[in-house]
Amino acid sequence: xxxxxxxxxxxxxxxxxxxxxxxxxxxxxxxxxxxxxxxxxxxxxxxxxxxxxxxxxxxxxxxxxxxxxxxxxxxxxxxxxxxxxxxxxxxxxxxxxxxxxxxxxxxxxxxxxxxxxxxxxxxxxxxxxxxxxxxxxxxxxxxxxxxxxxxxxxxxxxxxxxxxxxxxxxxxxxxxxxxxxxxxxxxxxxxxxxxxxxxxxxxxxxxxxxxxxxxxxxx
Numbered sequence: 001x002x003x004x005x006x007x008x009x010x011x012x013x014x015x016x017x018x019x020x021x022x023x024x025x026x027x028x029x030x031x032x033x034x035x036x037x038x039x040x041x042x043x044x045x046x047x048x049x050x051x052x053x054x055x056x057x058x059x060x061x062x063x064x065x066x067x068x069x070x071x072x073x074x075x076x077x078x079x080x081x082x083x084x085x086x087x088x089x090x091x092x093x094x095x096x097x098x099x100x101x102x103x104x105x106x107x108x109x110x111x112x113x114x115x116x117x118x119x120x121x122x123x124x125x126x127x128x129x130x131x132x133x134x135x136x137x138x139x140x141x142x143x144x145x146x147x148x149x150x151x152x153x154x155x156x157x158x159x160x161x162x163x164x165x166x167x168x169x170x171x172x173x174x175x176x177x178x179x180x181x182x183x184x185x186x187x188x189x190x191x192x193x194x195x196x197x198x199x200x201x202x203x204x205x206x207x208x209x210x211x212x213x214x215x216x217x218x219x
Contacts, residue, residue, distance in 0.1 A: 073094075077090060099152070100151075115161050148217070159205060174203070
C-alpha cells in the first residue's frame with residue numbers, strides 16, 4: 001500500500017517538499033478509505049489481480065522482505081500478533097506454499113537481452129516477447145512438481161547480470177554451461193567447505209560458505 005499511485009517519480013517531482021507531503025497525505029487518506037470499505041477493497045484487489053499483479057515491483061519486494069528477511073520477519077510477526085494472528089496463521093504465512101506465490105519483480109536486469117536469450121535458449125519460450133517474470137510464472141505453474149525453487153528466487157539479476165552478462169563472463173556462468181560443455185565453470189568451483197563458494201562470490205558478490213558437492217544445488 002505504501003506504493004499506491006506513486007508511479008515512477010521524475011527528478012523534477014522531488015523539488016517541492018510541501019507538495020510531496022500533500023500528495024502523500026492524499027494517498028494515505030485514499031488508502032485508509034479503501035481499507036475501511038470492503039467494496040472498495042475488493043474492487044482494488046480484483047483490479048490488482050487482473051491488471052497489475054506483474055507490474056508492482058516495489059510491492060512484491062516489500063512483501064518478500066517481510067516474509068523472508070531476518071531483519072523484517074520478527075517485527076512483522078510481532079505486528080501480526082498484535083492483530084490476534086495465531087500460530088497456525090504464522091505457519092501458513094511463512095510456509096513454502098506461501099513463498100511460491102511471490103512474483104518475481106520485473107525489471108531491466110531480468111529482462112536484459114543477453115541474460116534472457118541465454119536462459120531461454122532451446123526452450124518453448126525462446127521467441128517469446130513476454131516479460132521474464134510472466135514466463136517464469138507460467139513455466140513454474142506447469143512444472144512445479146519437478147522444481148525445487150520458485151520464481152521470486154530469480155531476483156538476484158541486479159547483482160548477477162552486471163557481473164556476468166555485462167562483463168561477458170559466459171565461460172564462468174552456471175547458466176551458460178548448460179548449453180556449452182566446454183566452458184570453464186568447473187574451474188572456479190573449489191569444493192572446499194572451509195571457504196566461501198567462489199561461484200556465488202564471482203557471480204553476485206555474495207559471501208556464502210561452500211556446502212560441498214553432495215549438497216550444492218548449483219552443481
